Each structure stands twice: as C-alpha cells, then as structure tokens.
Amino acid sequence: MGFAIDHVVIAVADLDRAIADYRRLGFTVEEGGEHPGRGSKNALVVFADGSYFELIAFGRPTPDFRWWRVLDQSGPGLVDFALLPNDIDRDVAAAQARGLDFEAPVDGGRARPDGERLVWKTARSPQSDTPFFCGDVTPRALRVPEGAVRTHANNAQGIGTVVVAVLNLERSIARYAALFDEPPAATYALPGLGIRVAHLGAGRGSITLATPSGKGEASDAIAAHLEKRGEGPFSVGLTGAAGALDRALSHGALLDFIGSAQS
Template sequence: MALTLDHIVIAVKDLDQTIADYRALGFNVLQGGDHPGRPTYNALVVFSDGAYFELIAWRSPSPGERWWELLNAHGDGIVDFALLPPDTATTVAVAKDRGLAYSGPHDGGRVRPDGERLRWQTARPPSHDLPFLCGDQTPRALRVPEGNARVHPNGARGVASLALAVKDLDASLAHYRALLGEAQAANVSAPFLQPGTGARVGTVTLGRSTLVLTQAGPLPGTAGHAASTQLGTRGEGPYALVLATDGATPAPPPADRTHGAAIEFAAA
C-alpha cells in the first residue's frame, strides 16, 4: 500500500472562532475532541479524497512543543502535515534502513465528543522538510468520518497540492525517494527552475495530491518569494495549498478568515 496524504495541521489560538470562520467560508467543520495527556483539542475539515485539515488549539501553554512554539511566535497558520502509512512500525523500520531516522512509533489518541476513544501511532521525521506519519490502530473511519461529513457547501473535494518551503531541494527530493521507496520513486520529479520566479522546484505525487517543494527564489510576488518568507519565519515545511472543487471555484479567502493558511481553489 502506497503512502498517501493523511492530514494538514493548522495551529490556532481560538478554536471556536476558527470553526465559525471556516464554516462561514463554506466548509463543513466537525468537532474533533481532546488528546489525552496533552493540552490540545481539535476540529476537522474532512474531504472526499480522504485527506483533512486538523484545526488544533491549546488549553494551556506547551513550551518545547514545536507546533505550539510556532503558533506562539508567529500566530495562526499551517505547522505540519502527515502521511498515512500502511503500518507505522514497518514504515519506520524501512525508512531507517534507507537512512531516514524517523522516531517512533509513538502512541497517540483522541477522545471524541461522543466518548469514542481513538488510537493511532505517529512517527516523527529527522527534518522538517518531511512529513510525520500517522497510522490508525482503531478504524480510520472513526478518526476521519465518511459520508456527508465530507460534503462542503463551497464544493471543496480534496487537496490538489500542498506547497513546501525547503532549504536544499536536491536533498529534500532524495529524502522523499528514500521515504517512498522504489514502488513510488517515480512519483518524485527531478528538480527544475520555475520560470519567472528564480526558484527551483520539485514535485512529489501522492495519489490525488501533489507536494510542491520550492527552494526559495528572490523575486517578490512569486512562489519562490513566498517560500523564502516561510523559511525566514516558520522554517522548512508547508505554507500554502490548493483545494480541488466541484464546479465553480471560490476566490481565495483572506488569511485572517483561514487563520494563516494560504488556500486557493481550482476546478478538479
């Protein structure tokens, strides 16, 4: 089974306000619940392709936790993303054999508002150009609801692409080839220069979603400049995304309504 995009993490200071804003933008937002042993709680925006947004907030400060540190220093925004492994422990072991020192598996879980207890295992990457892994130990449908939960008034169907800022494109593409292995290695492109931006770019195809890795370029108003800004503030990692839609494509919502997540829409 291939690795696929599982979810994108958006850290926010006020979860209730974030839920209200995303609903006003035409997203179907679900209450997620609390994470036992952590001061975090969340809400979900689940898409028909199986990927979702995790809107996460903290009930109390959490110094030393990277997501909270980014939120505290830079405000609301995208802080991470996860891939879904067929088996977390096996994927970690294989990644280590290929030179990627993922830590884990680490046990995790969530208690939904209806009392259902979910269990999963995560693994953390050796560098922030790579995703973490999140594999279920209880049925995934309990964590990622199906059916009408995935239907959005704005027509959003799934994550078409996710933009990542990286320091060294060649090294990052090599990391992804090692993570994905021979079966998915062809899904990792060679690096290329993006015309008119001064940026070097590479892509990684994960099912219906594409990761767009950008090594910063100097030209204002371009993807390369956006990647440079990301590197200078939050560091390597995701900073913008495109959602596939049915029919009409809404205008890009303002960042204050999406709580720092740069979101665009494109017809599927």
C-alpha cells in the same frame, strides 16, 4: 511505495473562532475532541477523498512540541501535514533502513465529544521538511468521519496538492526519495517566480517542494515563510472549485482552489 496525503495541520489560537470562520468560508466543520496529556483540542474539515484539515489549538504552553512553538512564535497557520502509511511500523523501519531520520512510532489518541476514544500511532523526523506518518490502531472511520460531514457548501472535494517550503531542494528531494522509496524527483526552475521546485505524487494528490532561487513574488513569499515559520507546508491546493480563500478567515493558512481532482 505510495503514500496518500492523510491530513494537513493548521494551528490556531482560538478554536471556537476558527470553527466559526471556516464555516463562513463554506466548510463543514466537525468538532474532534481533546488529546489527553497534551492540552490540545481539535476540529476537522473532512473531504470526499478522505483527506482532511485538522484545526488544532492548545489550552496551555507546550514548549517541547514544535506545533505549539510555531504558533506561539509566528502566529496561526500551516504547521505540518501527514501521510497515511500502509503499515506504520514496517514503513518506518524501511525508511530508517534507507537512511531517513524518522523516529520510532509513538502511541497517540483522542477523546471525541461523544465519548469514543481513538488510538493511533505517529512517526516523524526531527526535521520539518518532511511530513509525519499517522497510522490508525482503531478504525480510521472513527478518526475521519464519513457521510454528510464530507460535503461542503464551497464544493471543496479534497487536498490536491501541498506546497512545502524547503531550504535546500536537493537535500529535501533525497529525503523524500528515501521516504517514498522512489528515485529522486526532477527539479524545475521557474525564473518568473524566482523559485525552483520538484513535484512528487502522493496518492491522488501531489507534493511540491519549493525553494527561493531569485527575484519574484513567490520567492519573496517562500523566503518570508522560511524565515518566520521554518521548513514545512507553505500552501494547500484544494480540488473542487477555483479561486483563493480569505486568509483572514483561514487563520493564516494559504489555501487555494485549484479546480478538478486529478484522474
């Protein structure tokens, strides 16, 4: 069962500054609105392939929410990513039947600056190596704007890959196999980088699970991420161009352009 990458979450301390900086990086940024009851607000960077970045900031402490805790303890950067389910209630029930510890879907929503109210359901595991589901109740086009907002001066076209830092590669592979209802992915050692990885397809993009296994710059970076931020998204590869983006302007998020989209 295939699920596409829906969006990647980047927690920031100052949303207005993050909006300005992402625009300096060449992204078109759309204000998203406020999440009632959570004290957070967001802005979106929406891509031609329908995926997007969510820049999120919190107006007050929210210690029961992992995104806020990571931001508070470890600073801004990548905190999570979401898959788009086919039917969230059915997909979660199926994953639970396969032994995955996803919790039941919960209602959520956002009030846009124009007054439009959006409603969705999310479902997630208490563990952060796997993504969460985000399924729309109101039309997805209300949550994910279309049109000119998806065109960017830097030519970004979409999210090609998400690299996820994990502590135990085999364990996380088994969890993703239960989530996607697919055979476990093969593992690969990259001795020159000091890491072991596994690649999984996700719609037109992919997910790469990575864990340190030796000496190397990549191993050191992933180990530091695990120590500081825990398991979860380590980096994002964007389609449409090539090269790295300034991490100072990306508010801690490790973002790279990886060239053309997969066919």
